[in-house]
Amino acid sequence: MKPLRFLHQGFAHRGLPRVIVLSALLASAPLITPWTALRAQQSQAPAPAQSAPELATVYDLDAVRLVLRAFHGFTQEGLLAASTQVPRALRELADSSAEDLLVRRQAVKALGLFPDSENFAFVSARLNAANVGLKRLYVAALGPYAPTRGAEVTALLAAPIQDRDALVRTYAAKVAGRVPLSTGLKGLVNTRLQVEADSGVREALFKALKR
């Protein structure tokens, strides 16, 4: 028997009107409010990543989180000052399902400030992220690699440029606009242009060709 039901029935059996019992329960609602507010606050607070103590020690995750949470952006210098293991910390934060989505999104964006091979592999493997917001950001994160790894990026863009989400296609087209023009890239963009209906994507595709 559930406790609340037991309490309710107990009062009722002793001749106490249910209306009074219910009134008392309603009156105690304000007591519950601070508790629920506290719970909500706790659930919204930056959640620790998995095995947080170890990671926090190695990567200074708390310091990185703070830099990422700034309303008006972050810099490479700011992130480097927060941790000696910045790219690894960012990958850890971006990947952690226990992490606040705001921090995850910011971590993906920050990866673009550190365009190394490991980050390229990391981003490339996540172009199909389940969360559409993250997926868009991962596609956009290919941008810094476009000028130097054109062929690889072009190959990676084949799927995103046909994605069902218009903004995934927009980001793919914008990244394509940073890849040095080649036959392969022109073919990819032209093929999509023939079927693309979204005006924003079409504009990005045109820009990718006309430069």
Place this chain on the structure above:
Amino acid sequence: MERDSSLLWGRLQPKPNPARITYGYRPMTLRNKISLQVWLLALLIVLPLMASGCKKKTNSTPAPVDKGLRSTCVPAPYAAAAPYTYTTATPLPQAPLTTGYDYVTVDIPVDSVGIGIVLAGTNANLKFIEHGVLMIPSTDCMKSPAGVVPFAFNQMDLNGDTYVDDEYSSLSNYQAPAVFFPNNGQQLILPKGRYTFPVGSVNAAETATESDTLTATVYYMTPSAVVPTLKVNLWLVAGVNTMIDNDPNPALAMSSDPELQGALNKLIATYRDNANVGISVVVNYQHIPDSTYATLDTVTEINTLVKSFPTAPSPNDAINLFVVASIGNQSAPNPIAPAGVIGYSLGVPGPFTQQGTVVSGVLAEYQHDGRGDHLGTILTHELGHYFGLYHTTQTNEKQTGYIGYDPISDTTVCKTTPLTTCADKDNLMFPVAMGITPLQITVEQGRVLRLNPVMK
């Protein structure tokens, strides 16, 4: 004759359990019933009091750190939370700008509690000159009818510190600069008469475009009996949320989107429920069908978006909140710096009720978390900037220390690290989105908000 006691309370009262009667159960006497009811009534009174006590304690504002600001406060004869109304005054004919800086001259016909001005001109670098920007002498700051400086916008270096002067100088192009005072939450009575404001170009080397004829819109605030209301247009750009885009009535679909609703609930609760503010918020949903504006990579794109949607639902009546997919993303060759911006206000303050300028609104990134808590925090924070509030503590880019603070004396300045220990970390204008609810607003911050001409 045994009476069916369930009749006494109608259907609410179950019939007595015969088994328990067999074991000596006696129905409650009237006396016992009354004493229990008294006990419950006492609970009804005491429990809410206990709850409110807890809440008050949670919301208490920590003791402020002395910022060394000189007090120019003149006690006003009206309540601190008095609502205000604005009237627009016609400025005097302005001479074209010449080199250096000149003055805008305004005649305010009655005693007021606040004055706001929005300039317009073709000079893209037009700006109000505050003491410290071009380091003009403090005696050349805004002057009152008595010829004195009634309020210094930027009281710099009073104790070796500065408060943030113009953190958005890399973003705004100043085509509609706005100024509002007092922006430090003090209660002043500004005597009627002629005021002068120094204006000029932020580009000190610029001379070619300074022969610019100005127009100015002047707002002056006087006490009012009307409860202030803030009208906002919530614009969602196509592409951000495809479910909304595909709905036959996207604006209606916005009103049931959990993330947008969660965000608005936080915004409304912050501004309405805080005793220091008490502003009611009216929301108008708008959908922008062009996904071109969903990804903003350059300042030009931002300005184009903000300028392009001036009229709905009625012109010059509400503040525009633009929800987009991303701001300054790495997919662009030269994205806005710094990276990772999640929200912008196009002015501190923004040009009040004027729409259709390149700085008429605030931006926020949709977070795709389905709750809207962070989106709400971003929108609420950026609106605070638009109303003229600065960061309580301006932190450095490493988020390891402070480099300045706001001009408001009852907000705290965090001089400790890590920032998670800051006393102002739960304030609306803390520069880091800590994910805290509810966001705090001090008495003087509330006064700045309520004095803004945007409030009707």
